[in-house]
Amino acid sequence: MKEAFRRLESERQDEILKAAMREFAQNGFDKASTNRIVKDAGMSKGMLYYYFENKEDLFRDCIGYALDHMEQSLEDWIGTEREGFIERMARIAEAKRRYFTENPEVSEFVAVIFLSPDVPAPFKERLESLGEEGKRKMFDGLDLSRFRSDLPAETLMRLVQWTFDGYARETEERMKAEGMDFADLDRYWDEFSGYLDAMKTIYYRGDRS
Template identity: 35%
Template structure:
């Protein structure tokens, strides 16, 4: 982390990060404008380049910032001691929904990173992506109790269908509440509705 930026007050750091994530996630690296970033952040352009030598340095900082945020704020919150695949995925989906609403541009920004051509990303960045993907995969699939599934179905296909169903539900909810303050979302109602869908999946796939 650039030292001057690290020493900047937290509120101004967050304004710069949020404005930068929004610009890069909406326009990609090449089309992103530092003029728009400083305008949205409410700072002078000279100040931005005092903290970061150039647009690329800012971009690389955001990559590491988002990786750490997703790892600490989402992936590490998944309970690996829960052997029930649906219950573990329920927890992960609700965590992801909350995280997405609190950090709306992070997943969009990382989505762009994932689609970037290999030659445009440094080797250590590509390696960090692969490590994060593996950690997330292990967090969902490691030490699952497969005996819960019915004997007459393909367990892997059932798990894929469950995952797609939950991802689709989360995406629908994210669109419905897009731009809403997370504090205004009725999480109790949302959780109850989600639990009802999970109960249906359990009837379909579990013994």
């Protein structure tokens, strides 16, 4: 970016970068249109190139912004208290859900660039190390003794993880199909808490040892 952009109030900066991320997430770098971005951000074509060198410069700034934002939020996602795997997965799922509804632009943009090959190497590294960090924290300080003992904990953990992923996928699709509002989301979450209990019954040991 150029100096001029940094001089803006950070609120306006966010608006502009979000508009850009929306466009990039939807169309990828090549097919993203700077014209649509400026229209969406409510500014003239000239300003975009007053703020950024070119399209690629803007794209890089989006990546930087998104990674900073996620890195900062990751702290809150996972506390490393001692708890069962199911409880932790539930906490993470909730945190993800909230982050996604509160920051859809960042979420969708990151999801896209995560799979995209045309991301500059240094960002790619940061992205991967961010993923590693997340995985490490996910298994940190777990109380695995709650699991039933007749099957290896790793097996059970993967099964549980798949279950959560499948559930997340279903709600995601429901959200896209019907337009869901936040009330619906809460309702689904309540519904799911029933399934949480079932999972504990199934995956944890029945006795209290």
